[in-house]
Amino acid sequence: MANRILGKMSPNTKRYWILLGIVAAFLIIFSFTINNFASIMTVTNLVRQSAVFTILSVGMTLIIIVGGIDLSVGANIALSGAISALVMNSIGPDSVLGAVIGILVSLFVSMMIGAVNGFLCGYLGISAFIVTLGMQAFCKGLTLMVTKSARIVVSNRFYKWFGSAEWKIFGIIIPAVTIILILLIIFSIWAMKNLKYGVKLYAVGGNPSAAFASGINVKKTIFTTHVLNGLLCGLATVITIGRASSAQPLAGEGLEFTVITAVVLGGTSLLGGVGTLGGTFLGCLLMGTITLGINMVSIPVYWNYIIEGVCVLVAVLADQLVVSARTLFNFTYRKGNIIDHRKMSGQLNASDHHILELKGIDKSFSGVPALKNVSFRIEGGKVHGLVGENGAGKSTLIKILSGVYHKDAGAIFLDGEPVEINTTMDSKNLGISVIYQEFALIPELTVTQNTFLGKERKKFNLFLAKNEMERETEKLMEKLNIQLNVKRKVKALSVSRQQMVEIAKAMGSNSWLMVMDEPTSAITDADKEELFKVIREMKAGGMSIVYISHRLQEVLEICDDVTVLRDGELIATVPIDNTNEQELTKMMVGREISDVFSREKGFFDPEAEPTLLVENLYREGVFEPISFSVRPGEVLGLSGLMGAGRTEIARCIFGMDHYDGGNIYLNGLKIRVNSPHEALSNGICYVSEDRRREGIIPLRSVKENISLADMELTETGGKLDHDKADELYKTYKNKFRIKSTSSEQPIVRLSGGNQQKCCVAKMLACDPKLLILDEPTRGIDVGAKKEIHQLIEQMARDNMAVILISSELPEIMGACDRILVLSAGRLSGEFSAENVTEENIMSRAFASHLDVKNE
Amino acid sequence: MGKLKNNRIKNVEINRIANIGILILLMCVATAVNKSFLSVSNLLGILEQNSAKGVMALGATFVLISGGIDLSMENGLTMMAVTASLLHISAGEHPLVLILLCILIGAMVGAVNGFLISKLKLLPFVATLGMMTICKGITHWSSEGKIMFLQSKTVSFIGRGKVFNVIPFQTIVLILMAILAAVILYRTSLGTSTYALGSNEEAAKYIGINTALQKFKVYVLNGSFIGVAALLTVSRVGQISPNLGSGSMMDAIAAAVIGGTSTMGGRGSIGGTLIGILIIGVLINALTFMNVPVNAQSAIKGIVILFAIVADALFASVQRRKKKVNDVV
Structure with missing residues (x-):
């Protein structure tokens, strides 16, 4: 029952309720175990205690959503606190003017630190982790310098008002920060919903290239976010000093981790592009409650650390629990079927003649069928062509063969014996090697290391047999007629050479079946001739090759048989002599x-x-x-x-x-x-060839994706025009017949064709x-x-x-x-x-x- | 062939040359400031002071190359040092107990991190963030209100002893650990897998590398290295305190990054990290000679680190553009 209710909610709402539930549980436990906990005073204390990190967590949420991180917030507070205290004490320790200048200095210093972070991360593109780590060291050192490692007493009561003022209304103590907090929460949630800035944040964090291609100034967005975060740090400084009546050189030590913890608890992903402020506030509430409860029971403070640490891990794990449970189940289910291939692999090498058969293979991805009842037979000593349009299921079939995907139904036979391919290792042990379309080379490793990656030769079963592997690689290169220093790192090679290394790598695995997925797409004609020569030699030696290519002429030139797939279905397998280009095209396209x-x-x-x-x-x-x-x-x-x-x-x-x-x-x-x-x-509008990288913001809604570029162009004073976005969605959904379930559906859930239509719609919306x-x-x-x-x-x-x-x-x-x-x-x-x-x-x-x- | 070699130096090693250049420049400045900088005792002193950090940086190099991060290293180090020392004292102060416990607890922390990251598929940042606070908790729990000294002679030899009255024992440990790290990184399949994990995990999986297992090993290795660093630190200080490791994560990661290790994974070297730790060590040494207060040193260190990283990023972007042009032509 509970499951059914939870199932209907959006993931965010679900998280809110779960978090609230945990907070409630802690509150109930504390009420029973701690005297005086169940009182209105608790709320007051909670506000006092969590004000600073709640303010900081707003900025941190924004930064994490935009794809960054800030490890310098604690040090930022300490530094801006120290500087503003010094300035204030020299101008007017008790005057309103001193307070005003003090507050301005706090905000300014914090903002400048944010600006430097933002400049380095945004405009120079350096990793936020390392920038803010360096900034942390810098700020810490500078703080200790200016304070001479001693606290600076601040007596200005106007400055301290924000952090320490309290009113007593009907016997209830209300700290002034309450108002600041309420205003901040309301404004920030409103702003994320109604300002363009919010949409931009998610776009930049979710897919910076696509955001850039939609006309968003990515660098500026990152910079602005860091500046904004700095400003919030300034606000936190004022409140911190107000509460403590002094600027302390070690104020905010380790605070960034508490803040990040709260943000992560609230469901913001450190990968960027995902998260809500609502979640963050609940995360803060949870952290605040735990800290408060532990302080009140007067159990040692180390419990706080341990509970906090465990909470982070559990919260993030809970998110993955559903998924992991499913894979765990599948795993055990499959385990029963594993066959010991090692026994067989001894017999399986290049010189023998083998037959691999796939029968009735089905595979679907989240309900969308990619392969329907496909059967396929590969014989030793033959080159078998596999053709079909993009999305016809060729890659899926290959990935089932190589153990990357698991088939939903069907069977695989090797020389008449049923076999299971569950992992890439299984596939290798059966003597199958695959050359993928995307390079699987590691740029920092040498040609030799890449050639033997995952199947290294070893001395004493421990150390790499470097010389032996280098000699073997040289032999392979000779066979392919390539002159190449095998000790060179792969990153120093041209694309064509890299592709040849990829081919050598597959050849070096002593397999009897080699799958080549578009091997000629990136190599020169001369290298192609060498490759074809090698393929013919391998064929003569009894090996089998599955050759996938869009270039039908190549298929006709090198293959013995050809299989055509269309929309996940097997159309035909024909001997190459009985067909021609027109016929193949017709079969492919339908x-x-x-x-x-x-x-x-x-x-x-x-x-x-x-x-x-x-x-x-x-x-x-x-x-x-x-x-x-x-x-x-x-x-x-x-x-x-x-x-x-x-x-x-x-x-x-x-x-x-x-x-x-x-x-x-x-x-x-x-x-x-x-x-x-x-x-x-x-x-001028442009729809990129690379939809995934430069077209869509995967986890954001269809509506948001369609209106993204138009939003950036239309001047609305920073406000988001919800009506226009709705209108664009409706117009293009009808005009382009986009198959989406609702305007809020994440675009990544649509099929490729519908995603593409959205990308075109996004550009047409700009007129x-x-x-x-x-x-x-x-x-x-x-x-x-x-x-x-x-x-x-x-x-x-x-x-x-x-x-x-x-x-x-x-x-x-x-x-x-x-x-x-x-x-x-x-x-x-x-x-x-x-x-x-x-x-x-x-x-x-x-x-x-x-x-x-x-x- | 000659041309190939030339090219290689141009493209691959220039970062290293720049680093050595910075180191030499720093040393020249240091010598100008203080004539006794180049004395044997001073140079060995620098090495001794930075040995524990160096060992830690070696572990961090592995984690960073594999595309991960370990935020728990600082608190982990303290926790390992404190718990191992306490157990060692209660077990009658046998030095072997301390040595083994440090490494064992280190490996265990690494194993927990590795389990969370590889099996439960948590982001390294989150997993080690949780571990960080837990370690902090354990440190405070076990050391609460206790002031204890390590009095065993062997332990103080590990901490401050000198072989042949010249070479600090700590430095010998650093050198041995560096050799061990280099052997693992360059001469075993774990090393090649570490690069593969960091530069393209998906590809590594397709190739048939057991990515989960290798990732687990990387974190256990890192934990063990931190364990050794904990041993070096606590034996040098000779006393347990909850601040044993403070600032060490910063230095370890900075050394690796200055030495050319990418925080995005896939790139880095042992030699680079050693140069990185020397750059930091020489810098601090020179500043101390110049009577710059400790606090200011930290600020200057932060600036130097930022500067090094900015320079590296700019350099990388120039190189990328050059490569693009070369590729097409």
Whole structure:
């Protein structure tokens, strides 16, 4: 029953009730065990005692939400207290003027410390932990210096008023800080709900890159938060001195940890982007109650420490409890099925001929199926191609094979025997090795160390056999025909070399089955030839290779069989000789690809003044001077290989990167774009290729994500316009058919296609003149692709200028009026959409690639 | 080949060279201020004073490279020193008891941290924050109102003794621990896993490293190093007090960070940390000669640390840009 009620609440409300429950439990226990605890005096004492750290925890919450930490708050209070006491005592120990100046000095000194922290963390991007740790040492030392390690008595009663004044109303003692606290709580909660600043905090903490791309000044936000925190420290200083009647050099010692504890208890995540002030206040209440109770029973103070420590651990653990319980259960369930692979692994090596079969594999992620009843057979001595669109389930299948994911249903057979793959080690023991698309190399380790990572050779079963491993690595490199110093750290290698190291690493594992996920996406043509040679040798030696690639020509060249997946389902497995590129494409997409991308064209006037005119734009070492223009209603395609400079040009126009030369004209006016914010306010919008990194603030609501960029642009005096956000959400939900359950649903819960629509909506909400779409349909399903392309058509109709960047040629050819092809950072071709073929584009895309190599 | 080597020095070792440069510069300044700075006794004195901090910094280096943090090291050190000393006194002051207990309690604290972080998946910051206050509580609980001295001869030799009447015993321990740390970091699979954990934990898991186990080991190792540091500290002071470890976390982390260890994980070295601890040691030594009060020293130390970190961050960003250009071209 209790569970059912808890289940319905939002996680925040749940936490509030749990915290309140714990506080109530402590209150009840203390009331029974401590004389005089159940009195109104307790409340007074609670307020007196917790005022300072409650004030500090507001600032700390903001800083932690924005992704930082502040270890210097305690030292900050001590320093600003000491300085203001000295100043005040020299100006007017008992005058109002002295008090006013004293208070101003307190606030100013604390704020300056915050400003220095903020500058170092925000503008120089140094880790907040280390900055504030250094600041702590500095402040502590300076405090002891100015106070000469002795306390400074403060007698100014006006200054002390805030910390010590009390009123007696109907026999109840009310300290003046009560008012300050109540005002602070009300104002801060109101501000977080109703000011843009609150939204910005969560955006910056949740995903700084995406916040930056939405026009938020990330550096300034971090800086402001530290300054604000400093100001709150100043307020805490005034109250601390007021209570103690003196500035003490060791005031606030260790206070930062108490404050962080309270904030963490309140559910704010140290990873940033998550947390509420409400939770923090309850955390403070809990800490205050415990401290008070312990003080009153007069049990030794060390209990306070121990209870505090245990509380932190328990509170954070409780959060994870539900999740861990589930995994624990799964773990024990699986344990029964584990087979001892070590017995088998002796027989499994590269030279033998093996057959691995997957039968009826199902896998879903939180209810969304990723694989449906997929069967797959891999034979030794063959290269098996695996193709499908992004999101078709290839990666999921591979991760099941490598033990990263666990299948929900189905069975795996090796040479007819059933086997279980539960961990990556299981997979390795079965003789399977995987080369992932994202590099799994460790930059600080050498080539040799990386090659043998996780399977080190050892002397005396303890020390690394360094020379032996280096010799073996050199042999592997020779086999791949690469000249490379194996003692070099991987971070010093080029991307292509790194990919080859990754391949060598897999080869070195003596497995019979090797999975290659897009192995050629980052390597040069020469390296590709070497790789294919090696693949053929391995095949001849009886090994089996699963080859995943988007480049169908490569698949046709190297594979013996090919399996096509679409939307998590197996479409077909065919021998390579019986198929061709068109047929494979058709199977992958499920319909003629031209249907998805074709649209009505020609909404622009060729004579019109261009919306965007780029003149000799260049960025040192990234792309060479380039000039082009886009007219209203025109869709301009930027094509080329990955890393050819397409995205880099777009990022310069949008102000994400700075450019080294050239001019940008918007509607005939020359503009200089230094940040996404300036680009957005000029009407230039950009939807990033990397949705996760630069598109969404994962844990924030759909509504907030959609209205984020518009919010930054509209001048409202810092206030949040709730009505407009609601309106934007409704408009785009209907227009784009975004499938969300409510406006408050976290965007990360939506499917990739819907997230992408939200990202486009976020930009359209800014009313752009020019919209740059970078790989807008990558990793989303066909239906969503078609919808996105209908949106592009609509934009062209609305006379917007659009730049479309895509690696998929059918997409570029279907959607664009004009196509620019880039190669190795320079413009290598321009085509109009009517008379262009895939071959035209591809030959230009590779054009100066060859030139570069010949040079 | 020659070209490769050249490149390597340029890209990888420049940070180290800069650090050695700073150290030499500091030493020159110190010599200018005080002519007896370069005397053997003074140099050995610096080493002796910083041995315990150095051992601690070595442990911190492991934790930082693995992408973690240990906030409990300062209070942990005090707790280990106090409880081990009390047990050692009640067990008849046998020095071996003290040595073993320090290391054992250290390893236990490390094991608890490691368990919380690797098995229960708490953030290192939170887990060690909780541990920090618990350690503080235990220290106060066990030492409450007690003033006790360590009188065993062996213990005072560990604290202040000199081998051949010249080389401080503490320094020998530091050197041995540094060698041990270097062997573990560079010559065992735990070392390679430590780098892997810190730079890409997900990848490490895919590769087949048992990340939870290795992380656990890193924290046990760190705890044991702190245990040794606790032994060095308490035997030097010769008396238990709840302030034994104060300020040591700051110095240990600062030494590691000045020495090029990244607080984001994946980067760091034993040599760098040793240079870092020497930089701090020489700085304090010089300031003391100049009759700068202890309090001001702390403030100056804070500035130097901030300065070193800012310089490192700026340097790293310049290097990153250079690398980007190199990659594309």
